[in-house]
Amino acid sequence: MVVKAAGLVIYRKLAGKIEFLLLQASYPPYHWTPPKGHVDPGEDEWQAAIRETKEEANLNREQLTIHEDCHETLYYEAEGKPKSVKYWLALLNNPDDVTLSHEHQNWKWCELEDAIKIADYAEMAQLFRKFYKYLNA
Ligand SMILES: Nc1ncnc2c1ncn2[C@H]1C[C@H](O)[C@@H](COP(=O)(O)OP(=O)(O)OP(=O)(O)O)O1
C-alpha cells in the first residue's frame, strides 16, 4: 500500500522575485522539503497539507492563498515503502515569520535554482519548475 502524504509549496514575492520555502529535517539525511506530512485517518490530502503547514511552519490557512488548480503528486520510496506526496502551490500573503517544530532544524527562502539545488531530488526539481512556470505564465 502507498503511504500518502501532502503539503504546500509556499512561495513569497520579494522585490518581484519568487522565493520558495524549504524546511530542513532535524534527522538524517537532513533533507529539505516544503512543509508536508502524512495524511491522518479521516483526513484528505487537502486537509493534511493545510494541517502540516500549520504544524511545521506555523503558517495558517488565512495567511495563504492556495492555488487550487496548481498541484502535483510525487511518488518515491521512503524507508522501503512506496509513498505519494501531493503538493499544492500557495502564496504567503505577507512576509510573515516562519516558526519550526522539532521535526525541522532550519528553513530557507530560495529562488528557483537554489530550491532545486537544496531539494536535491529530480522529481522535486520538475515540480518546482512546473510551479514556477505556472506563476510566470
Ligand atoms: N522527492 C523525493 N524523492 C526521493 N526521495 C525523497 C524525496 N523527498 C524525500 N526523500 C527521501 C528523504 C528520506 O530519506 C526519505 C523520507 O523523507 P520524506 O518523504 O521527506 O519523509 P519524512 O518522514 O522525513 O517526513 P514527513 O513525515 O513530512 O513525510 O525519503
Ligand SMILES: [Mg+2]
Ligand atoms: Mg513533515
